[in-house]
Amino acid sequence: MQIDFYQLGRTPLEQVIASISQRLLADGKRLLIVADDEGLLGKLDRMLWDQGPASFIPHAPSGGSDDARQPILLSASTDAPNIARNLLIADGQWREAALTFDRAFYLFDAATLEGARLAWKLLAGRDGVDRRYWAQDEGGKWVEKG
Structure with a gap:
């Protein structure tokens, strides 16, 4: 399973998501x-x-009758009734349940940096876990830092 750590900086959370x-x-x-x-x-x-008519991103908040059909589901829970194999942690709070997905995107900022560092350390050397750390360069391009 792959976990991509994204350190937010130049680009707003919403745009990265x-x-x-x-x-x-x-x-x-x-x-x-x-x-x-x-x-x-x-x-x-x-x-x-609000992505505009040409770039609408199909999604729904969880708890609806069509959760299973949604390509993207917004939720407070890590249960995935839409059978998603990808998890995006938007609030900077690591969840161990992320390890049950094929891939996780862990977004964090300066306020949640310590939690991200702790999660990075706890995941080091775990079998089947591939960690990747991304940050933006001066031009705003995402660069893998290792």
């Missing part, structure tokens, strides 16, 4: 986006709707 979501959808994959903050989930829901 939109980019990852679009890439996964283009590859025919499903995604579960998790955050404990209902306000953040609501903000992400609006952002995914």
